[in-house]
Amino acid sequence: MSVTTKDAVIAQGPSRLSLFWMSTVGKKVLMALSGIILFGYVVAHMLGNMQLYLGTDLINGYAHLLHLNQGFLWTARIVLLAAVLVHAIAAIQLWVGKRDARPIPYRSKENIQATAASRTMIWTGAIIAAFIVYHVLDLTVGTAHAGRYVELDAAGNLISGFSQAGPVVLYVIAMIALGFHLWHGVYSMFGSLGLSHPRYTAGVKRLAALVATLIALGNISFPVAILTGLVHG
Amino acid sequence: MSANGHGGMKLTLDIWRQKNASDPGRFVRYQVTANVHMSFLEMLDVLNQDLIVKGEEPLAFDSDCREGICGMCGFVINGSPHGPTHGATVCQLHMRFFKDGDSLTLEPWRAKAFPIVKDLVVNRTALDRIIQAGGYISTRTGSAPEANSILVPKESADIAMEAAACIGCGACVAACPNASAHLFTSAKITHLGVLPQGQPERYSRVLDMIGQATTEGFGHCTLMGECEAVCPGHVALEVIPRMNADFFKGSIKKRDPKAVAGGA
Amino acid sequence: MALDSRIPGGPLENKWSERKDHMKMVNPSNKRKYTVIVVGTGLAGGAAAASLGELGYNVLNFCYQDSPRRAHSIAAQGGINGAKNYQNDGDSVYRLFYDTIKGGDFRSREANVYRLAEVSANIIDQCAAQGVPFGREYGGTLANRSFGGAQVSRTFYARGQTGQQLLLGAYQALERQVASGQVKMFPRHEMLDLVLIDGRARGIVVRNLETGAIQSFVGDAVMLCTGGYVNVFYLSTNAKNCNTSAIWRAHRRGALFANPCYTQIHPTCIPKSGDYQSKLTLMSESLRNDGRIWVPKKKGEQRPVEQIPEEDRDYYLERIYPSYGNLAPRDVSSRQAKYRCDEGLGVGPSGLGVYLDFSESIKRLGQNVIAERYGNLFEMYERITGENPYQVPMRIYPAAHYAMGGLWVDYDLMSNVPGLFVGGEANFSDHGANRLGASALMQGLADGYFILPLTVGDYLASGGIKKTDTNHAAFKDAEREATTRLDKLLAAKGNRTVDSYWRELGTILWDECGMARSKESLERALTKIPVLREEYWKNLKVPGSGADFNQELEKANRVADFFELGELLCRDALDRNESCGGHFRTEYQTPDGEAKRNDAEYAYVAAWGWKGENQKPELQKEPLVYEKIQLATRSYK
Ligand SMILES: Cc1cc2nc3c(=O)[nH]c(=O)nc-3n(C[C@H](O)[C@H](O)[C@H](O)COP(=O)(O)OP(=O)(O)OC[C@H]3O[C@@H](n4cnc5c(N)ncnc54)[C@H](O)[C@@H]3O)c2cc1C
Ligand code: HEM
Ligand code: HEM
């Protein structure tokens, strides 16, 4: 009698896609992929905003350009929204899962090599989520804008908004969170996608830290520059 | 108060005592006198001898080989699985690493997938079930070809050996902030996956084993590396990305994994 | 009743195929109608259970650990022999066979040993196919090393973790069968008794170590692969929980116990450091390939070891055994170490130790080569002793290590009790009076993969096995006896712990029946042990109850059996008026202190039958007939 193995015990399971989503590894792959999209957007977005330093009409032109092609704009928005949703839902499910995985915590738990960034992903992520909502209401919808909001006057809105301390503080906090998030995120991403080799790990870690810092600083520079009057109307 | 009357270092131990799975459990404080040449488990033996003589319940903890290879022993000392030396089992931990007056907290592995049996003893059969899901190469006894007809590049053999050094102790799970069994699972997947013999079942293996690990209720991996830091088998973190890569490939391969599973 | 070893006829080379060709067969579709109980998940038990499952039998598999992967086979470091002649150094089945017989000091059964050598090559094939990560050459072929007592390189290894990797291979094959439902696994279940019905082995009584529940299991055949019994010495290289209970209970039910006095003392262990010591750690014998063993030439040497010049060092193994030197077999090198320490030349705080020195080979090969070969062993040594063996020589001393004796089995590995099969270290089979390095893993896997699965089939196919179940009176009686016995241990409520008794028993055996034995010492032991055993049952203190997880009770039950075994061990040693292999009687030695065999009177297997408590056991002899080889004086000079 030939003894087959798993066929005997494992009944026809769910589809491969749902298996993929159900498994912790599959979720992490999706988080990494959505992470890449979001990361790409953040980089591009920051570079776009850099035009602020080249003159206010330039950035407005860029904003107009974006809005001219509604088709492109909405696809972009939908892709981003989808990415954030997938990313966040996976994150929350994994977080819930890991809390169930250890019902009774240790009295004391030593951390040997886990970085602060790696241990706070869910919280920095949550801050980013909140930021995105606020940010869109602030500069795209305008309802949360401090000061007078002028449709399609990106530069004006930025300047009117960041002339007050309140928004600036919120932005700076959010960007620090983002920095931390990407510091571990970008490194971890490679692992999740299996793009890792011991020879390069150290380099990837350094690169991730560098990129994260640049993005945080770059983004922080805008509100600060406006508040301090370096950039003005 | 040492049973064998050899003085030396006095230690204060806060030890997790739990009668059985249903008992909520609590920390109980003990004083014990050890000497520097003892192993940590021998120090606990001494404590137990004293408790028995005093008519108290001795402490339950697992151990067998007491030379770091069977993976039977293991508990958390001051927040470190297998204790402060990192990279060796608790049966290989010696008292010379502590000093007179130290106070230590001893806790069992804490994970839903590792129900507590008693005191510091947990049930790790979840790890066996992960192996059952595919942690093998299907070769019926007698069906093997002449050994040297399978050539294995030394580099692959070495990677396989390093991953295969896992002793199945569960410290990776205990150490992981997510109570993930990724290091254990990917160690076996890497061991078998880099060898030519392991290729036929390579992708069904990774899908089935990871599926089982998820079902058992282990957490996910954030690549925090705590597991690697405590692993007495010195399994390197790189096995996890290796597993993720195979999982990704396996998932997009056309063939339905279940159909090829087992292969017989 | 004369012992029938059922060795097939015909020339030695053909006996095994002869046997296989005429075995009765169970037809494939009937295999699932048979249940085989396998106790043990080590190399022998794990391999047997997996292979029987693959064949289609229902298998019930038991072990006391929380996972089958933890069987003590895991601890084997050095390697496994296989007559592959990959090194082209003239190795062959015959050579492996002869080396093993000679290593066993001509006290093993010729036909079994030949079969062992014969299947050794298949074992390597099987394990390689399972993915066991054996050491390899750059070309991708398998690598070999030479190992204690052999002049050819036939030992296969996986770093210093050969046993672990072989066991994981078997374990994985086993888990595959568990997944298929063919094997049912019972971890944390300890066998307490064997159940016979109509004179056949039909089942076992076990204790669920987590819940304390006493349960019975019925089968058509029972297989004991429960490992060795040298924990009878208390301190040994075996795992803390290795025990003799399974085979001892079977012995009390009628199975003969063969050559109990053949125990192996391993030369290279880390010396004992204090009275709290719970076990002794082996340093793989493979270290002897590159390490040189020596003691200072003069007593009470005060200089620090690195300052002792060459001329003041006695490399005694190289001196006494020029051709084998540091690779002389275990019994020989252990005894020589003992002599040096008895002469007061021993090193270390206790004076019970000799140096194992790598400085010369580190100079010759470089530290990284040594690290590549023995890295993890050096690490282990430093962790335990706090000394760095790359800088100062290791200190080693012999320790109880392996039991060549065990339950008597015939050529089919079946004991005198029909349906009771015994494999691995638990049987007396292939190693005679002394086991060569790297041959126990080989034997465990030979038994488990290639012999037991076939011979059990032959037994089952021969018929005569009636239907029965665990309601049969025999099961109920056995359960009752097991419970009463545990209650008795709990009831003593005396004031000494199990460990204190176990340690005392061990000390008696080590001093009176260890590396060197004499009529006087053995008679002393035989008066001391029964007295201590009496006290044990009266004055023992076991806390807790039998109805839950109770490690002290487990231990108490095991030690109770060690007491009875220890006595038989000494009796057998006293009865064997010769020195052979691991059994060294000081009265019987050559002028230069070598073991002196007495082939005329003692070329037999001593198989002891249980006659009841405090009754003298009955000795049966299986004469050892050598068709192929000439008995020779074993010389490693
Ligand atoms: C430190 C060390 C190093 C060694 N190195 C080598 C080497 O390099 N080469 C070599 O060839 N040999 C070596 N040996 C010898 C070899 O490892 C063993 O002889 C061999 O592995 C025994 O295998 P086994 O299957 O017979 O028993 P084990 O592997 O000991 O398995 C025994 C099994 O029986 C179970 N069991 C025992 N009692 C009970 C019970 N009452 N109820 C239920 N289950 C029970 C256990 O749970 C276990 O599963 C070494 C031994 C030691 C101790
Ligand atoms: C919407 C709010 C967000 C939440 C709740 C969130 C949460 C998380 C969490 C919890 C992780 C770690 C997953 C793990 O445990 O390994 C993670 C990883 C990651 N996040 Fe976010 N994040 C958010 C937004 C973002 C944004 C905007 C970006 C990009 C700029 C981003 C980039 C990443 C990357 C690259 C990773 C690594 C993925 C991996 O480890 O495979 N995240 N996120
Ligand atoms: C301080 C740094 C930032 C500045 C100055 C900034 C600026 C702007 C401006 C001016 C707009 C409006 C464009 C328009 O509608 O005309 C905008 C839109 C947006 N920003 Fe930012 N942004 C910053 C950081 C971020 C970050 C970190 C994220 C993501 C995590 C982000 C996500 C978005 C999104 C999703 C929109 C809406 C795009 C759309 O749908 O039109 N921004 N940002």
Ligand code: SF4
């Ligand atoms: S991976 Fe390391 S820590 Fe985890 S079980 Fe294996 S040996 Fe233990």
Ligand code: F3S
């Ligand atoms: S600690 Fe946990 S998060 Fe991953 S790297 Fe190790 S499993």
Ligand code: FES
């Ligand atoms: S007891 Fe075996 S590894 Fe610690």
